Amino acid sequence: MSETAPSLRPPLITGDKSLADVTRDICAPMDCKPTGWWWAAFIVSVLALILGVVTVWYQIATGIGTWGLNKTVGWAFDITNFVFWVGIGHAGTLISAVLFLFRQKWRTAVNRSAEAMTLFAVMCAGIFPLIHMGRPWLAYWMLPYPNTRGSLWVNFKSPLLWDVFAISTYLLISAVFWYVGLIPDMATIRDRSKAGLRQRITSLLALGWDGSARTWHRYETVYMLLAGLATPLVFSVHTIVSMDFATAVIPGWHTTIFPPYFVAGAIFSGLAMVTTLMIVARTTMHLENYITMNHIERMCLLMLSMGCIVGLAYGTEFFMAAYSGNGYEQFVFKNRAFGSMAWAYWTMVVCNVCVPQLLWIRKLRTCLPVVFVIVILVNVGMWFERFVIIVTSLYRDFLPSSWAHYTPSLVEFATFIGSFGLFFTCFLLFCRIAPAIAIAEIKGAAHLKKPPARVSIVKENAA
Amino acid sequence: MSHRVLFASFEHEDDLLAAATAIRQKGLRIIDAFTPYAVHGLDRAIGLKPSRLTWVCFVCGMTGALGMLWFEHWAASVSWAVNVGGKPWNSLPSDVPVAFEAAVLLAGFGSVFALFAVSRLYPGKQARNIFPGTTDDRFVLVIDETNAAFDVVRVEKFLLAFNVVETCERIQDGGRYS
Numbered sequence: 001m002s003e004t005a006p007s008l009r010p011p012l013i014t015g016d017k018s019l020a021d022v023t024r025d026i027c028a029p030m031d032c033k034p035t036g037w038w039w040a041a042f043i044v045s046v047l048a049l050i051l052g053v054v055t056v057w058y059q060i061a062t063g064i065g066t067w068g069l070n071k072t073v074g075w076a077f078d079i080t081n082f083v084f085w086v087g088i089g090h091a092g093t094l095i096s097a098v099l100f101l102f103r104q105k106w107r108t109a110v111n112r113s114a115e116a117m118t119l120f121a122v123m124c125a126g127i128f129p130l131i132h133m134g135r136p137w138l139a140y141w142m143l144p145y146p147n148t149r150g151s152l153w154v155n156f157k158s159p160l161l162w163d164v165f166a167i168s169t170y171l172l173i174s175a176v177f178w179y180v181g182l183i184p185d186m187a188t189i190r191d192r193s194k195a196g197l198r199q200r201i202t203s204l205l206a207l208g209w210d211g212s213a214r215t216w217h218r219y220e221t222v223y224m225l226l227a228g229l230a231t232p233l234v235f236s237v238h239t240i241v242s243m244d245f246a247t248a249v250i251p252g253w254h255t256t257i258f259p260p261y262f263v264a265g266a267i268f269s270g271l272a273m274v275t276t277l278m279i280v281a282r283t284t285m286h287l288e289n290y291i292t293m294n295h296i297e298r299m300c301l302l303m304l305s306m307g308c309i310v311g312l313a314y315g316t317e318f319f320m321a322a323y324s325g326n327g328y329e330q331f332v333f334k335n336r337a338f339g340s341m342a343w344a345y346w347t348m349v350v351c352n353v354c355v356p357q358l359l360w361i362r363k364l365r366t367c368l369p370v371v372f373v374i375v376i377l378v379n380v381g382m383w384f385e386r387f388v389i390i391v392t393s394l395y396r397d398f399l400p401s402s403w404a405h406y407t408p409s410l411v412e413f414a415t416f417i418g419s420f421g422l423f424f425t426c427f428l429l430f431c432r433i434a435p436a437i438a439i440a441e442i443k444g445a446a447h448l449k450k451p452p453a454r455v456s457i458v459k460e461n462a463a
Numbered sequence: 464m465s466h467r468v469l470f471a472s473f474e475h476e477d478d479l480l481a482a483a484t485a486i487r488q489k490g491l492r493i494i495d496a497f498t499p500y501a502v503h504g505l506d507r508a509i510g511l512k513p514s515r516l517t518w519v520c521f522v523c524g525m526t527g528a529l530g531m532l533w534f535e536h537w538a539a540s541v542s543w544a545v546n547v548g549g550k551p552w553n554s555l556p557s558d559v560p561v562a563f564e565a566a567v568l569l570a571g572f573g574s575v576f577a578l579f580a581v582s583r584l585y586p587g588k589q590a591r592n593i594f595p596g597t598t599d600d601r602f603v604l605v606i607d608e609t610n611a612a613f614d615v616v617r618v619e620k621f622l623l624a625f626n627v628v629e630t631c632e633r634i635q636d637g638g639r640y641s
Contacts, residue, residue: 019499019600144538153538157547162560169564173571180575187590188499188598207579208588211597213496215582217506221514222578226571229520233567240560444500 012106012446014289022443023188026435029285030189034432037284045424052418056131059411064134066411072404073394077412078128079244080386081419084269085125086167086241087262087382089174090234091270092118096177097230100223105445106298109291112438113281113430114274115178120426121273122171124419129163131415159243166240173233177226180219183209184440238263245389252332252393255320261313268306268352269382272375275299277427279372281436290437293366300365303378307356310385314353328398336392340405344388351381465636467608468494469615470594471622472601472629476502479602482625483508491618492607494635497597509604516574516581523573524566531565532558601628605640608632 013022034042059066069076092114099107130136142164144154154161187209190202209215242262245253275296282291321333336345355377359365396403430436473479479502483493493509496502506513532555539545540552550557579585594603606618619630633640 023499023599144534150543153543153545155545155547156535156539156561157550157554157557159560162564165561165564169568173567176571176575180578183584184500184598190590191595191598203590204586206590207584207586208590209584209598210590211497211499212582213498213502213505213509214511215584216498216501217511218514218516218578218582220501221516222520222574225517225520225574229524229567229571233564236560236563236567440500444502 012109012292012294013442014292017289017446019443022446023192023439025287025289026437026439026442027189027192029436030432030434035284038428038432041280041284041424042428045421045428048417048421049425050421051414052421055411055414055418056127059131059415060134060136064132066409068407068409068412070404070406072397072402073391073406075394076387076391076406077408077416078132080383080390081416082125082128083241083262083386083390084383085121085128085419085423086170086238087266087269087386088273089118089121089125089170089270090238090263090266091272091274092116092121093174093177093230093234094267094270095274096181097227097234100227101231106295108438108442108445109295110274110278110299110437111441112178112181112434113277113427113436115174115181116427116430116434117270117274117277118174119171119178120423120430121270122167122174123426124423126167126171127419127422128415159240159247162240163244166237170233170237173226173230177230179205180223180226181438181441182434183207184211184219185435185438187211188439189435235263238266241266245393250393250397251326251328252336252389255317257313257316257320261310261317264306264309264313265382265385268303268310269379271299271303271306272378272382275303275371275375276379279368279375281431283368285431285436287437290442296368296371297362297365300359300371300374303375304356304359304365307352307359307378311353314349331396332393335396336388339392339396341388341392341395344384345392348381348384348388351377352385355381465634468633468635468640469606469608469618470603470629470631470633471606471619471627472594472596472603473626474600474602474628475626476505476602478625478627479604480504480508482622482627483604485621485625486604486606486618489621491610491613494605494607496605497594497601497603499596499598499600499602502602516577519577520570520574524570527569528562528566530569531562535561605635 017025067077095107095114096111096118100111130139133139142154142161145151183206186202186206190199190206193199193202239259239262242258246255246258248254278291278296278299282288318333318337321329324330336342355374358370358374364370391406395406471482473482476498479496479498483496483505486493487508487510496505496509498505535558536553539558544552546552594601597603607613608615615632619627622630
């Protein structure tokens with residue numbers, strides 16, 4: 001099996017590595033001082049994070065009147081960012097859970113960082129509804145707990161409440177999935193580091209892991225169960241997010257296509273973000289032998305297929321609006337494509353549907369700079385998708401006298417930049433303190449070459 | 464109860480698997496193996512039964528789903544029924560999403576904590592530092608020596624065919640090796 005596999009498929013790891021090489025290479029970024037690139041990225045991220053913290057403080061102290069919202073457009077930047085970040089997270093789960101169930105071994109090069117990305121993206125997402133409450137210190141009111149008001153329970157018929165449960169479950173399960181995957185690697189770091197702080201921390205986190213086959217056997221069972229649980233979870237989360245809109249009687253939102261459309265969009269945007277991070281990690285941390293062009297190409301193909309599904313959804317939406325015979329529905333879609341916010345709509349179409357078509361060409365999808373530009377454009381396009389869905393459905397409502405326009409305020413921009421600051425600060429720290437590639441998983445999947453047989457000893461004994 | 468065990472270490476999973484299968488065919492008992500990653504097929508090679516943790520997951524998931532369904536029903540139509548837009552108080556479809564999330568949450572945490580409990584993994588536990596390199600690039604088989612017919616020299620020679628790197632005898636006492 002191991003002998004024939006490499007000839008059928010490109011090897012998962014290039015450069016003729018031994019098991020010990022794999023451990024050493026992946027742990028290397030943690031052992032040496034950070035590079036100049038890392039420091040530059042870290043400083044920029046921390047500055048963005050500080051900007052975010054200051055503006056969040058300001059808008060909570062002053063009130064969310066600091067945003068550009070008005071009576072007609074009561075949901076805009078904030079919820080766009082929320083859906084954007086939740087969507088980013090979904091590709092992490094797709095890679096770690098769905099591709100695991102499909103036995104896609106190439107996922108081992110990227111699953112650890114994709115899971116970390118999920119965790120940080122969901123953290124960023126969660127901040128926006130919290131700010132939108134205006135009084136985030138009362139966030140616990142969203143939970144059904146016995147209270148002195150009756151008890152007055154939460155409204156279980158509201159998709160916004162489903163969202164509370166969906167997002168918090170998603171955050172917790174993603175965190176557990178990530179940590180469970182980290183345990184064997186923590187043991188590896190524990191065993192290779194000298195006595196000191198790092199060894200103490202990793203031995204605490206490794207929970208006394210010793211690589212016993214019995215533990216591995218149970219561990220594999222649990223990992224499979226978690227993957228099986230996370231897969232429907234990821235679909236449920238974005239379905240519920242889409243229901244925040246789809247259950248409202250707003251033309252442009254009230255459609256049954258929303259759940260699959262949102263899930264496909266979420267995975268699409270997340271794949272773009274994972275690929276962005278992969279390219280950055282590959283280049284800055286010298287992991288070219290582990291995150292190979294083969295990996296990048298596969299990500300591109302996934303992105304291409306998702307981009308086509310998203311394009312199909314855009315078309316279907318228009319067709320259904322025309323076919324529905326509903327004047328309001330038809331108006332919203334005409335207004336989206338040709339109204340005063342048409343620039344946002346066409347940015348979305350170009351970035352999400354047209355640009356990814358370049359990935360059909362093998363030469364382009366194996367050229368890193370081109371791929372990098374494409375994934376950045378997809379990230380931009382997917383942010384605009386949410387913006388288009390939310391704002392263009394609202395700003396010209398049923399009553400022309402209440403039509404309004406929406407311009408985001410500086411505070412909203414700064415908060416969005418701040419969320420990027422949080423995301424990248426967390427991600428860069430993660431790259432320094434934990435192995436960015438799942439060591440134990442990649443060793444198992446890569447089927448490394450057998451070391452030369454110990455013939456000499458055998459002969460000696462036979463003699 | 465303490466007894467003698469033989470440690471045999473290998474450099475490649477194929478050697479480990481072949482050695483484990485051959486040793487069991489000779490009628491010897493394999494106590495455990497230590498590997499840097501989950502070796503595919505090792506559970507069958509050393510004779511481990513399928514884990515029952517799936518049942519823990521199922522029971523936790525069902526508890527989460529049914530418990531949350533009951534709670535939603537009780538909160539929305541018994542404890543304080545609130546009329547929301549004229550919808551029925553106890554509307555089962557709208558209870559499904561939250562019940563599903565509760566099922567996933569409980570099933571996930573339940574099976575992970577069950578894994579920790581069954582495998583005795585907890586913070587602050589010292590690894591039974593069995594053999595250097597088992598979390599890096601060494602595969603180790605632990606063979607039971609209690610069988611009266613066990614001949615260390617013969618077993619060691621037998622293992623040479625599987626590219627064994629190193630063998631040594633240790634004492635096993637409960638979960639510890641010394």
